[in-house]
Amino acid sequence: MAIKFIVGKQQDDLAGQLFKQISDDYVATPEQQFICLVPNHIKFNSEVQILTKLADYHPGLATKGIIASSRLQILSFSRLLWYFLRDDPRYQQPQLSAAAQAMFLSDLLQRHRQELPLFYGESRRIGFLEQLGEQLTELMQGNFTVADLQTLIEQLAVEKQVAGSTSAKLAELCFIFGKYQDEIAEKFTSNEQLMAYLLSEVSGRDFSQFHIYLLGFPEFNQQQLALIRELNQQGASICLSLYLDPSLRESPSAESYYFNASLKTLRQLGFDSLPEIPTASWQPVVKKRVSGSLQALEDYWIQSTNGEPTTTLPTAQATIPEIKQNIQIWQADSLTSEVRAVANYIRQMVALQHYRYRDFLVLANNVPDYAATIDALFKQNEIPYFSDQQLPMANHPFVLFIKALLAITQRPLRLQDLLMLLRTELLLPPNLEIEDFRQQLDWLENYAIRFGIQGQTWLKDRPWTLQGPYLTHRQDETIPDPTEQQAQKITAIENLHQWLAGIFGRWLEDAKAVQTATDFAAKLYQFLDQNGTIDQLKVWQKNASDQGDLSLAQEPQQTYQAFIGLLDDYVTIWGDQAFDLTVFIDLITAGFNNTEFSQIPATLDAVLLSNVGMIQDQSHRITILIGATRDNLPDQSEQTQLIDEQERRVINQYLLKQARPIQLGETANARAAEQPMHYGTVFLSSTQRLIFTYPQHHDGHPENQLSPYVDRIQKHFNLPTTRIHDYPEPESRLLDFAASKAGVIGPLLLLARRHQNAHLPLPRAWQWVADLLAADPDQGTHYRQLLASLNYHNVPAQLTPENVDQLYGQHLFSSVSQLENFYMNPYDYFLKFGLKLRPRDEYTVDAANTGTFFHDYLDHFVKLLAEQHLDAQALTSEQLVQLNAQITTTLLDENQYQILTGPGQMHYYRRQLSKTSAFMTSILTQQAAHTILKPYLTEVQFGPIAGKQGLPGLEFQLDGDQQLSVRGKIDRIDKGQFDQQPVYQIVDYKSGEKKFDFTRAYYGLSLQLLTYLQTVADNRQLLTLDQAAPVGAFYLHIADKPLDYKPNIQTQAEMIKEHQYKGLLIDQDFQDYLGSIDPQAIEQNSLLYPIAFTKKDGYKVARGAQGVSEEELKLLLARNRQLLIKAATEIFSGQLRIAPYKLSDQETGLKYSDYKSIMMFDAMLPENQYRILPTLNKKEILDTLRHQKEDDPNA
Incomplete structure (x- = not known):
């Protein structure tokens, strides 16, 4: 019996005619069985449609509008296997899943790694097992046997059509293919194996009582084609629908590039030309399925693809206004506005033009890019939708x-x-x-x-x-009781x-x-x-x-x-x-x-969201194709396959010449040739209207270009482009944005912001919407909260006097670094020291921990020298090693450093900290020979810290009853004797490079050294430094970094230079003062101090170093006091400012802040601005301070 072909273009109602054929045959042959094969993706909808049509054509078959039939089955090819083989033992074996296939292949490659050097070497590459499994499945679907593959490899090698590497790859593939088929059959069964088995079973049975119909297949693999042929040979009546222009049969010499896929299917079924098909088997469809506009679109699409003259406008099917109504192109500002416009459109059509949600089909080539936005905006606009995209299980x-x-x-x-x-x-x-x-x-x-x-x-x-969990308490240690919390x-x-x-x-x-x-x-x-x-x-x-x-x-x-x-x-x-x-x-x-x-729709009346590549059931009325850009339409993605494009082309050409009924999948070029027909099916997937949309911008990418396919259509039909904006324009229709109460809030706020900035009232219609929303019981509260954002300014509220008193009391105790933090950003100070916020504690050794360890280590070292009456210059290397070992043991036994006894990276930190600290003790011993000053006191506390009182701190009485007490700890005070004049210096240990900066000191960003100098000066009597003059205050860099190589390098001298004092050197008016501080600097530059020597000028403060006279120091100390008082005054005022400083693009008050997410500082906002601090040199600053003193002698 000849195969029947129901043929027509996409605009023709092929499904309707096939359903009519099924209905007529069903009634005419009541004893026979009917099977309609459809793609698995549309099986459910197809079953509903066929049974509905059967009841419509023959009402007597339905009972009270309900119809059921045991003689009619709507199946996919995989369910067809179940239908025929469900009682066969072969079918009862476990089904081979993709995961089981990967497991089996992994085991196979492991067991045969000696025979498979190429594939075994790839086996651990991500995705390889999946790729190999797909290739084996393709071979089976292509109807290959192991013998076929072996013959192919041998012939290609003889004819030298492929490279040696390809032959080796195919040989290993053939080996795996053989093992795969044999061993899989012992434990599993696959659809491909069942299909091969069904083919063998069909050949021995009578199928004359079966009517088999095929609908919706764009192509068939070789196994499916073989089954169709075999069923037909065994007497089954076969009826197949194909997209094909019926007029081509009347023109034997005509070639149609557009319908190449359908013509290929006919050739595979044995019809090399259309006239070979019997007239009785050729059933052209006359009835049209789609609107005249879409008919005109398909006619143009076919003609332009085939290079034929195109129909002029207007066409016989539709007028120009109808075409422009039913084929639209939207360009949106962004992906969000694109999806919002689609949602608004669907809501309008459902509300005003009697459409159902199921009438809409939304397609995209890149659904994942749209999924989150569609989900949010469709839910916001109360649009039920179902996405047929497979939801991966991997993130459950x-x-x-x-x-x-x-x-x-x-x-x-x-x-x-x-x-x-x-x-x-x-x-x-x-x-x-x-x-x-x-x-x-x-x-x-x-x-x-x-x-x-x-x-x-x-x-x-x-x-x-x-x-x-690591802390070990000493027996004599008192452990504080925990609070209830x-x-x-x-x-x-x-x-x-x-x-x-x-x-x-x-x-x-x-x-x-x-x-x-x-x-x-x-x-x-x-x-x-x-x-x-x-x-x-x-x-x-x-x-x-x-x-x-x-x-x-x-x-x-x-x-x-x-x-x-x-x-x-x-x-x-x-x-x-x-x-x-x-x-x-x-x-x-x-x-x-x-x-x-596996997914099921929550409701039958829902918009369908699908991929362009999925087969649709054509029951929709309007298709909206989103993301219609040059990059997405047509699809530009490439498949990576085990047998690559060139190898695939050679193999398929060889098999075609041999007229073998086996074939691999098509090459990319062949698939590209079929794209116009594929997209023609997409364009006509609904019956009435087609809308193309695309975003002009997305994710910061350059401007998107319209798809070349859509561009062709637009130019031919002279279609306008509808612009979709992120926000409403004055001429915009309200309905285009007001699809739902929740959905209109966003556009309304955008419009309100624009009109507010322009000092204009809202348009009357939009004001009406705003009033309705404000009074709405469901959305009113939400809307009013969002509306308040229009008047929101990122400015902190001010503290009341009660707030200030609760946070700080009337007596502010503050360290120098805290007040420096205030000048970096006042609001950061408030969060950190007012509200006492802090980041989550982490198990790490940060800069603060490191600095504390170094300070304690060097403090122990200096104190041990004093206790044991040791001279730093005279220490032997053995003594230094012993001292360092003693200090390390002592420190690691203290609770605050037991973190360093913990596991993992703490071993590294412990070694590095101990190594650096020990290195610095050797530096101190070497520095001792380069200064007339010796360590005198270490860890000198001033002001109350942790309940302990040290030296009196700096005390300031502010306006009213408020006070400021500045506290801190000086790392080291050295003292010495210059001639008959006692002198002292302050040394501050720093784990990072630091020097005294006049600009930072002037603006309050660097208060430390000046505050220390002031504190020591105020407490000279208590420190027994009554008559002593300050040499300066210096930073000492704590680091153990390798020296840069230089020829004839003097290692010791270079190490001292690397750790030179950097800070504020006071140029006292004593004779030979600068030349005497470093005893080793005899008519040469000092290695330790910023002092240079020239024969012309003698000893001078080195160029670029920060040296000041006593008069200049007084000016700086006065400025420092002024800054301390000013900070405290503002803190007590309760005036909060988000005002981070900015010295350069690389240095701002936010650079190291832990509270950026709280401040939400945005320099683009007028209320959020950096405090730009101009860089000033020493002279400018001192001149300014002198002028201020002249203007206010008490300053």
């Missing part, structure tokens, strides 16, 4: 749980893995409410981050304390610790003991079952069902079933083989990455 909480558990099994326990597992809430402590668990887990996270808990520390049952937290944390230690301790012991793959799979399942994870999945499923979310309710069950399927496949393939955790993790990860959720 259960999958993340399994991945985290396996990571914990594979490597030392890390906080990131543990938190990922616990945050899924699939492992819960008994008798603990979920809200309490979440709170306690937050506490545990903070504790673990603070103390850097990793590895075995989690698994040890030693109790954790407030001071951390602290006690509550540490108890909860310790309970979680013991619970986790028990669970994961047992799990890791069990995992370590397994021998085979089966053992591990059993242990893994037992862990999930015994610890309540499986039960928790059931709770999730029930909760979602109770809330009516059937789609969400399916996810736990589907994920669990997928996991069990993966375990079953793993045991089936690997069974009693030795267990390899790395391989198992790779296989499970690949399995979940290739597994997707």
